[in-house]
Amino acid sequence: MLADFVDSGKIITPEPLLPGQIQPASIDLRLGKVAYEVRASFLPGNFTVESKIRDLLIRKLSLEDSTVFPPNSVFIVPLAESLALPANIYGKANPKSTTGRLDIFTRLLTEAGKEFEVVPKGYRGALYVEIVPRTFPVVIRAGMRLNQLRLMRGKSESSDAKLTQLAGRENLVYEDEEGPRTPHIDRGLSFSVDLEGDDSNIVAYKAKRNTPPIDLDKINFYQAEEYWDVVRAPRSKQLILHPQDFYILASSERVGVPPTHAAEMVAFDPAFGEFRIHYAGFFDPGFGYGVNGTKAVLEVRAHEVPTLLEHGQIVGKLVYHAMAQVPEKVYGPAIGSSYQKQGLTLSKQFVRNMGNL
Secondary structure (H helix, E strand, C coil), rough: CCHHHCCCEEEECCCCCCCCCCCCCCEEEECCCCEEEEECCCCCCCCCCHHHHHHHEEEEEEEECCCCEEECCCEEEEEEEEEEECEEHHHHHEEEEEHHHCCCCEEEEEEECCCCCCCCCCCCEEEEEEECCCCEEEEEEEEEEEEEEEEEEEEEEECCCHHHHHHHHHCCCEEEECCCCCEEECCCCCEEECCCCCCCEEEEEEECCCCCCCECCCCCCCCHHHHHHEEEECCCEHHHHHHHCCEEEEEEEEEEECCCCCEEEEECCCCCEEEEECCCEEEEECCCCCCCCCEEEEEEEECCCCCCEECCCCCEEEEEEEEECCCCCCCCCHCCCCCCCCCCCCCCEECCEEEEC
16 A cells, blocks of 8 residues: 555655565655754744744755764754645654664654644645754764654554454463463553563663764674663662663563554653653564564653663553554564564664673
């Protein structure tokens, strides 16, 4: 269906799609050839994005060559793709998993948009992405894919009643690699944080500051110890999150998403505490399916005050969305998916030898 939207001009691309650009439930969006550093993040409201950029512009950068985006600077990049959606179709965007695990904050903007990450029904126009590296300087160039867009019609979100019915047909949660577990369903599928760890005794990674830049195109390249501190399982099974620090943790549960559905992690719920648990919490159809579930990796940042986490504490919800059709290809090694059998896993730019530290 996404390919049909490209062929019929509803998704407008300046050049042919790249292999793998269409994912099971989304399309990756490519960065254009220029970037604008601006003084502040913004929503266009009743104005065009370009007029807001003019008001806030610090400098214009070419992305045709590699460019370093430093931490805590705000950049707006016009995307290569644009849209001419039918009146009944709307969209939602989110960072790709690798983007979130590198603490790169991205948000989609539309012309006259009043919400981040939302494409209104029937939208016709350009797309832009706001990029804010939070911890690491990152090397950016045209054509990179930092975020993805999902298109929807009607109400795709499953109610608790429908999610309970789905759990009766499919195993959604596993205690470990062997045994299914009864799901806790309340405004979505609840999941908790793992502070016991596995055989490596590692329960978290905390990002270092003042590191060398990371080139997102370099896979299995960087030594993780140069960028991350290891947090080993505390005896107390407790961890204090400090404001301004960025952590990678994992869920206690292993979750599965059947091919008939996709799932979205709720980023922040004050009922669970003053912390954000993800930037890129979207799970394609087939995630953890057929492999007895996969742990959810959590991209965690405390807000204003130090926050205590305890092992098994509920930290978030997964909301399941019904697919319009079962995708031709689902998440997994067959389409080059990076995180199908992940435990506590850093982004794919890092050499995977952290457990030896």
